[in-house]
Amino acid sequence: MWPIFHKLGSPPWLYAIAGSILRWLLPITLLALVTGAVWGLLFTQPERIQGNSYRIIYIHVPAAVVALAGYYVMALAGAVSLIWRMKMADVAMKAAAPVGAAFTFIALFTGAIWGKPTWGTWWVWDARITSMLILFFLYLGVVALYEAFDNKEAASKACAVLSLVGMVNIPIIYKSVDWWYALHQGATIKFTGESSIDSSMMYPLLLMIGAFYALFTCCLLLNMRVEILQRESRTQWVKKLATKAGRP
Amino acid sequence: MPSSPTGAPLLAARSLCLERGGRQLFRNLSFDILAGQLWQIEGSNGAGKTSLMRILCGLSRYGYEGSVERHVPFLYLGHQSAVKALLTPRENLAFHVSGEGQYGNEQIESALAEVGLYGYEDVASHTLSAGQHRRVNLARLLLSDTSLWLLDEPFTAIDTAGVDALQALLASHVAAGGAVVMTSHQALEVACDVHVLNLGAGATV
């Protein structure tokens, strides 16, 4: 347990291990994404009410699920960095914020595209969309706070505190937005049943959710590798790496 | 009459290393501050004097290697005077945020008189000069009974008479079994031994 913990704190080791994980995870991710997308988009039945437009759930739902999970990944990395002062947890947290924000944006964007044919409008202040929007703001807050600091170490710690505060608040925000929506729900927008998803639609969706988790991990690791190189740019091992890669 | 330093260290630095912007400011800096010692940290601008002081008092908590053990309560005076312009010198000392004990009115008056602010006790601090702000801050040294003082550039903006008085105060504090760690560019003229720590020469002690 402890040797691993120490190794995780070592930038060259983490850089190398992230590289070797990516070597097999990246192809698997691409394969799963393509399989899931083709299966979901071409080989499932059109939905009874919405027809073909529902197929966007194969992008929308996985992105939304992973966007939320990403915040917890970021906050937990922040907690590790605050409690054990592990610099590489800083790196993970810093790397997770833009990736999570991107996934949240995908969820919001596909939601808007889906909303147009379904509800006849690009944007509806629905409980889940609103929660997603707030999550997007929370992510951007972390990114903005990080960029505002000159001292990047302090930036990481401040972002760790902020993401932990956000983590405590996310359930509260979700519940309160649900409540708010229940209070104000008008009769104009009716939701299509959410529990009645056919299993033939369900399996590709599950595959896509898995693929999106893998995609998130890939993006996170790639981003972490970049961040490690930037932070360690003055050290010997990075210089050696650069000369080895640049000129044979 | 320098008293001989004895006993356990009040503050101990263990192999401190600090790097800023790719430059090694100091490396493997280890020292013990004992009761009865006066330490002066020297070094050119950017040598890391203030950084070292902030590490010693605990305001800097990361970005350096090594450890600092603080065994007694201490009093730290930084670059800024921590004097609120809206409060009078008396209120500044009575409501001080550093968590010291509650000082009585007479105590505060005599301390302010001693730093040359007799008659200024109840005027708003924003009418005082920068040097007078520093003096209000120095009155804390007289009021406090902490044995370890960490002073970052205590002579800034103080006139020559004030500098002499402060040096005498430092010497008497050290003679009474206290300890002082301070940064300063100027040579000290005090009646006790001064342990000089020069950060310029890639300091290792």
Added chain:
Amino acid sequence: MTAPAAGQFCLRLLRRQLLLAVRRPVEIGNPLLFFAMVVALFPLGLGPAPGTLAGFASGVLWITALLSNLLTSDAVFRSDFEDGSLEQLLLAPQPLFLSVLAYIGAHWLTTGLLLALVSPVFALMLNLSTAALGALVASLLIGTALLSLIGGIGASLTVGLKRGGMLISLLILPLYMPVLIFGSAAVQAAVSGLPAGPYLAILGAMLCLAIALAPLAMAAGLRISIDA
């Protein structure tokens, strides 16, 4: 001379902060003036029809209170950071998370409490039903305390930054949203003749949680900001 106990020290800090606020009364008045002016913007933007205004009144009053609280939270620790008092506070032997509660308490007493007390005047100007005035004051009393605590977290994280003003809003506005939801829902319930109690109870529960957790985040934030 021994250092005072934590509670005693908190009271000293509270007195100090209140004294500082009283020495510059304009800064106590400014948020109230802001509140009044923004409330005056809504009839200009939405039209003066009493019915329309009454429909929006609960939301308008709550959003305005939230904004005026937001604008003052940046200043909670700023002057102490600039003159070096914050360093001294961090080095005090008393636990920092209790000391920051004193700062937040003083902030609430000089902004939120006063806002809540004057809010009925503006509520009447916006034609809010008089039956809802009690709920408005009560929800603002609890809610602004909550806003002050959350704002303190943002202030502690941005106090070391030169241009913190805009950033602090980006950080804490998402966290303000649940407070806004339940605060305006309490007023809305009272307008419709429903009990506002449950919403106030939820606000109270959130306040308890915030009193327990926000000081920890503030203390951590201040230590980071001082170190930056």
